[in-house]
Amino acid sequence: MLNPGIKRLATLAGVAAAALAVASASFAKDREVKVYNWSDYIDESILADFTKETGIKVTYDVFDSNEVLETKLLAGKTGYDIVVPTGAFLSRQIKAGVFQKLDKSKLTNIGNVWPEVAKRTDVYDPNGEHAITYMWGTTGIGYNEAKIKERLGDAPVNSWDLVFKPEIAAKFKDCGIFMLDSPDDILSSALRYLGIDPNTKDEAELKKGAELLKSIRPNVRKFHSSEYINALADGDICIAVGWSGDILQARDRAEEAKNGHVIKYSIPKEGAMMWFDMMAIPKDAENVAEAHEFLNYLLKPEVIAKASNYINYANGNLPSKEFISEEVKNDPAIYPDEDTMSKLFVKLAYDAKTQRTVTRLWTGVVTGK
Amino acid sequence: MRKWLVIAIPYVWMILFFLIPFFIVFKISLSESEISIPPYTPVFDIFEGWESIKAKIGELDFEKYSFIFSDELYTSAYLSSIKIAAVSTFLTLLIAYPLAYGMARAPREWQPTLMMFVILPFWTSFLIRVYAWIGILKNEGLLNALLLNLGVISEPLTIMNTTMAVYIGIVYSYLPFMVLPLYASLEKIDGRLLEAAEDLGSPPWKAFWQVTFPLSIPGIVAGCFLVFIPAVGEFVIPDLLGGSETLMIGKTLWSEFFNNRDWPVASAVAVLLLLVLIIPIVGFQWAQQRAREAGR
Structure with a gap:
């Protein structure tokens, strides 16, 4: 039988050995x-x-x-x-x-x-x-249900007409339309609405898209790629052209805040960007x-x-x-669903020259210059 | 030796943190953009030897600068930035002058506290303060709620996302930069000068214009430069508070750099912005120099 003193020493040695093992293990790089x-x-x-x-x-x-x-x-x-x-x-x-x-x-x-x-x-x-x-x-339309109904009655909301037709968009001027500050999303959607290939590199066709956007520009309050989530959720705006999940996030935030705003998302029937x-x-x-x-x-x-x-x-x-x-x-x-899926289009990368044309047209749309 | 060191330190500082970065930006502005890492060509490598560097220098050109002048977008962005900065500097001065004047005339023992109040906003992040203005100015924000409840307006005012909101943001954010130099020069004014003016029969408003105001001009000039120069290149405030039609050079530079991935044009825009700002600064220095020589 060991006396208590030696026993304690043995325990101490054991602890020291364990500590050493831990220390050396940590020398190996953490993954x-x-x-x-x-x-x-x-x-x-x-x-x-x-x-x-x-x-x-x-x-x-x-x-x-x-x-x-x-x-x-x-x-x-x-x-x-x-x-x-x-x-x-x-x-x-x-x-x-x-x-x-x-x-x-x-x-x-x-x-x-x-x-x-x-x-x-x-x-x-x-x-x-x-x-x-x-x-x-997808990139589609998020809207405040009550505010749309108030201005549009029961007219359908599943069309790009809502934002791209000047006389309809004008009805929402006072309550606010936001759009993504992204030509990839907005210009291609406008081209699709006009029946032009969203991936066109033809300058004249791109200009037609930009002209359409300029015609509705006075009704758009802001081009921005993230502020619309809160603006929509707080009821500061009526319509946002944005990314599906972000708009659903706005819907959830409005529900959580119990502020009475019902936010919905629609994929326009003309086809949207995926x-x-x-x-x-x-x-x-x-x-x-x-x-x-x-x-x-x-x-x-x-x-x-x-x-x-x-x-x-x-x-x-x-x-x-x-x-x-x-x-x-x-x-x-x-x-x-299948039918909607078949109408979604994908956007390809622009070459440097087309990119410059698009960005310049976009700056023209956004700043109104 | 020690004297030499004292002079050398600011020069080393200038070379390290201003001249070298400036030359890097300037060199990129003479390059061509390309889809690669880094996104421009040619790239200098000092280990390649002098011959190769000399050949690459031949590839540089000023094409980007002529491009900037050929598109009216850039000129109007510069002009609109200068206009926004000038108007907000003027508004800041209008608000800051009475504030600084009040501080300088307040009892001595209050002055440190008043000073604290001016500096206090710096304890919170600049971004958070600008975000707070979104909450105040937006359509369903505090300001509209207050005015609607008081019956001053019947429809909410649209201030948020307009150039008006940008002015409010800049004036608010830069106010301390105007108040502090103004206070410093107003506080130095010898009170006996005003007493003398009064003794000689000058009414207070006349004494203000003939004594206080001229003596505070150095503070006004310093404050205006401290507000004007950063306001020209301001990016955060117009991005958060401004509408899309608020055209400012900071935003134009951003979109060249990020949306077009065109580092050379972005660099050229930056170089020109620097030149736009350097001219008034040099002019100011020259005016000060002349004033000093005339005073001697």
């Missing part, structure tokens, strides 16, 4: 992955679950415009392992040599990709070599293996469904539909 995604675009518990499952720490930063992301990527050395640009931006960035090819042998869940979505994103990234669709949505936010790995990423693990985790149906349920956007994962709540799945604003 981590740095993600740069859109703001308000994930259920944070997904990140915590990922860390719990893999031991990989997630550093998660957010941005609110493709332009800001692209400028960082083109300046180089962003320090991020995963970024989430929208399709047309992604395709241009692939050409600029920003991204590395995905190692599909590490993406064991790649079979869950929704073929219909993959087919549409092929125009940006053929065969999905560089990116995986995170979420997709866009895809896609996850890709920059060439200079430091944690390539961890980035693949993260992507593979998000390819799990139950994980990505959790994100969709939280942010009201449809994802690019077919089996995930099973895990998506009825409310989200049956909302035609999030998962449009």
Whole structure:
């Protein structure tokens, strides 16, 4: 039998050894992955679950415009392992040599990709070599139900006429129309309304679109890509041409605030733009293996469904539909029906010359000059 | 030796934080834009040797500058920025002068407290203060609610998202920059001068115009420059409070840089903005120099 003194010494030695083991383990580099995604675009518990499952720490930063992301990527050395640009931006960035090819042998869940979505994103990234669709949505019309009824009676709201027909748009001048400050979304929608190919490079056709926008310009209070969420939710404006999920977010905020404003979203019958936010790995990423693990985790149906349920956007994962709540799945604003789907169009990247023409026309529309 | 150091420090500062960045921007403004990392060409590399650098210098040109002058968008953006900055500087002066005057004439023991009140807003983030104005000015905001309840107006005023809101935002944000130099020069004025004016039969308003006002001119000039110069390039206030028709050079620069991804044109716009601002600054320096020589 050991005397108590020695026993205590032994315990101390044990504690010291354990402490040493912990210390040496922490010398090995912690595994981590740095993600740069859109703001308000994930259920944070997904990140915590990922860390719990893999031991990989997630550093998660957010941005609110493709332009800001692209400028960082083109300046180089962003320090991020995963970024989430929208399709047309992604395709241009692939050409600029920003991204590395995905190692599909590490993406064991790649079979869950929704073929219909993959087919549409092929125009940006053929065969999905560089990116995986995170979420997709549409650019349509968000409106304040009561205020529309007051001015329009029971006239239909499922048409671009609401904002692009000057005599109708004029009825909403006093209560306010907001539009995205994004020619990619607004000019292409206007071209579609006129029956012109939204991806046209013809200057005369582009000008026709700009002329239409100029004719309704006096009725638009502001072009901005994020303020409309609050403005719509607070009842400061009647109509916003914006992104589906953002408008649904405005709807939810108005419901939570119980301010009596009912916000609705409609995809115009003439057809609307469909866009895809896609996850890709920059060439200079430091944690390539961890980035693949993260992507593979998000390819799990139950994980990505959790994100969709939280942010009201449809994802690019077919089996995930099973895990998506009825409310989200049956909302035609999030998962449009077949007929509406067939009318959605995708927007391609402009070449530098067309981009300049478009931006110049856009500045003319926005400033009225 | 020590004297040399004292002179060298500001020069090193100038070279490191002004001249070198300026030359980088200037060089980009002479380049061509390209879809790559970085998005322009040519890129200089000092390790490539002199010959290659010399060849690349040959690729630079001033095409972007002629482009800017060929499109009236840029000129009107510069002019409208200068106009907005000038009007808001004037409005700031109108509000700040009585404030600073009151502070300078207040009892000595109150002055530090009053000074605190002027500086207090800086304790909150600039962005949050501008956001607060959105809450005040918007259609269903505090100001409209107040005026509607008082019965002053029957329909809400649309102030938010107009140039009016930009003026309010700039005047509010830059007010302390005008008050502080004004207070500094008003506070220095020898009270006995005013007593002398009074003794000689000058009524107070005349004494103000003939004594106080001329002596406060250095404060007015300094305050106006502190407000005018940053207001010309202001981006945040017009972006948050202004409407889309508020054309300012900061926003134009932003869209060149981000929407067009055209770093060379964006850099050329920035270089020209600097020149637009440098001319009045140099003029001001020259006027001060002459005043000093004349006073000697």
